[in-house]
Amino acid sequence: MIEPVASEVRQYVLFSLCEEEYGLPISAVRSVIRYEDPTPVPRAPEGVEGVFNLRGQILPLVDLGRQLRGRPLEPTTHSRIIVADGGVGGVGLAVDRVHEVARIPVDDVKPAPAAAVTSVMSDAFEGVATYNDRLIILLDAEKALPRPVLPSAGTVQEGGLDA
Secondary structure, eight states, X not given: OOOOOOXXXXXXXXXXXXXXXXXXXXXXXXXXXXXXXXXXXXXXXXXXXXEEEETTEEEEEEEHHHHHHSOOXXXXXXOEEEEXXXXXXXXXXXXXXXXXXXXXXXXXXXXXXXXXXXXXXXXXXXXXXXXXXXXXXXXXXXXXXOOOOOOOOOEEETTEEEO
């Protein structure tokens, strides 16, 4: 008799944005902390709401609701910052609420319907899965995490910075 092969299982941090539930691979997540208002930074790259201090390290904060859904976060006592590894190092992702860590079999992940996501965002999604009777949108950490483009510093000339 042939024994069934066990399906690979991945872990995701599940969180809410704009009343939808998302999952981010736990391998990309450093920590989850309470939301704190960021310190605004003049001329910050698009998508960066400001910076915050995490144990002496200054990190950019991205409002993931604004980034993915076009609606800014309205902070509550349940709001959190997911500290993750992005293309520019550590980045804070502001979300409405973090729920739990879920174990989801790879076989249960289905491609996101093409009509449901824009072509620009389709690469950011790993797929969708059902977990405890809830539909979860799974993000591809390498493609979904913000990679802000930092403006060049310019050159210093007599009279100040050349912009």
